[in-house]
Amino acid sequence: MAAHTARTTGLRDLRETAHAAQVRELTAAGVLDDPAWQAAFAAVPRHVFVPYFWTGRGAGHERLWGQDPDPEVRARWLRGVYADTPLATRLRDGELVSSSSQPSLMAKMLRALEVRDGDNVLEIGAGTGYNAALLCHRLGEDLVTTVDLDEEITESARTHLAELGYHPLVVTGDGARGCPARAPFDRILVTCALPMVPHAWTAQCRPGARILAPLSTGLIALTVRDPGFAEGRFLHNPAYFVPLRGATAARPPRDPGGAAPHGLPYELVENERFQFMLVLTEGVLHPREALDLWRREDRPARERFGVTVSGEGQWAWLDDPQGPYVWPLGETRD
Template sequence: MAAHTPRTAGGASGARDLRETAHAAQVRELTAAGALDDPHWRAAFAAVPRHVFVPYFWTGRGAGHERLWSEDPDPERRARWLRGVYADAPLATRLRDGELLSSSSQPSLMARMLEALGVRDGDNVLEIGAGTGYNAALLCHRLGADRVTTVDLDEEITESARSHLAALGYRPAVVTGDGARGCPSRAPFDRIMVTCTLPRVPYAWLGQCRPGARILSPLSTGLIALTVRDSAPGFAEGRFLHTPAYFVPLRGATAAPPDRDASPHGVPYDLVDNERFRFLLVLTAGVLHPREALDLWRREDRPARERFGVTVTPEGQWSWLDDPRGPYTWPLGP
């Protein structure tokens, strides 16, 4: 993102102008990149400034973390903060003992997920993972705050998100609780959008959905789009989008720990970081040995994400290649 920040600016008015300029440039760049084809979401991104939701973020790793914030007395550091906020990149917004707890997702990925969610006027949406509140604000602009519920396990995160949203006049339901359990008191939902990665799909969500509802969630290193069937209670099925996605893991009582082995034992070095193969490796971890996954991947002509899908039923859930009742199926999660 090439938001050029001059060294001098005339006080509060100048700072506001810089932020507005950087915000407008981001919307233009996302539109030019094809991430904002839907005019409703283009209007939402233009109306909701990201800097309100990211007053500070962390850069670096391990002991080298550095905090950049909007009120830093050093103008160069403030400029770095502004460039970071309006870059098309994820930002670490909350750390605890060096562990990433919450982040602001990459704006282009957020835009593509919102478009893939397929919301319609009047839809009720549940967001799992409140984060900074930025995504909830975009949903509020599109649907109205009374149609939006966002849930997070951490009270500090929900309180911060609530404050950010209120600063722009948005007051959706911001709930502190285990996202894996959904939000029964606000159900039923037409759409569920998840902003944290899962080992499997919490079954409680299906019971809180209207027939025909869509659930869009990170899984493995991709995004699964499930449709809740009206002909079979408690049944949902769908395919992965082509988009890669990496999110902070879901936390909570019913969120399984990532204890399945996805290390690439016996895999050629040049494939260790292959995006398509890594997706299959993580999806089938604990079920297929990495060498078996590699043999399948080669035999099936290096399948892209969209050839894979997931089925959720009262009896269990599984991922599959090409056909949910075909020869290649694998149970999901423990």
């Protein structure tokens, strides 16, 4: 009994030390410069939301579990949980369907969301519930709604949140349809990759609301003017997320390690900036056209691109929504 108590105490101390170290590292990296978000990350332990995760790829998947009888496996699990890396938390037939995002990227996205006290926030993609817990700490659970298509995921997230005393509304449903019962929203935070922005989201927002969502391999920050119109630019950060499932399903991401399309140079296909433009214009520009434009415009960074959402359609653009370089985004599939 004494040995078991000592092991339990040791693991708890290790968790607390690792959690505190994570907050210090994120603060030192400059991604927790807002005291409110720093307090949220300090108050919400990641290990509660990631009781296990998968490592490796293909047939080499290994599950690391916080309750493993082997103390070395438990230590590896804990080190992984508090590393600044995304973690695979749910696989189905060998395919990743849910993950815990990289903490530094989460911090950047929460900062870019620009929440204010009293904001009503909708999260698309409940995942483990960790992001929702951070939002609950910052805003209060009554102002947080999180949606996921998979009942197993929402039930798990609900359980993790309740363990820490948070009870936001966790909805099982198609995130592309939003949550009209809790609208209007001041902020929508999306944690799954999109091919386009569902019109239901802008319709459920107040004027002046902000939508932050992964699109292509970047993060688009849209300001909603009215229920039928939103516009904004991409942040400079790269972002790779599990695709949204449901009515607005994302295309599988292009594999930069695969064959170079249409004879494009491998070094450019693997170039993060060009890969972003290639995915954003896929199906509209021939890859060679995309390459010529990218070179002609001095290899533009993500911040030079933007997106407009209106009742007439959706389009991405370079520098100016009324300028010469505009590309339609795909239409929603029912």
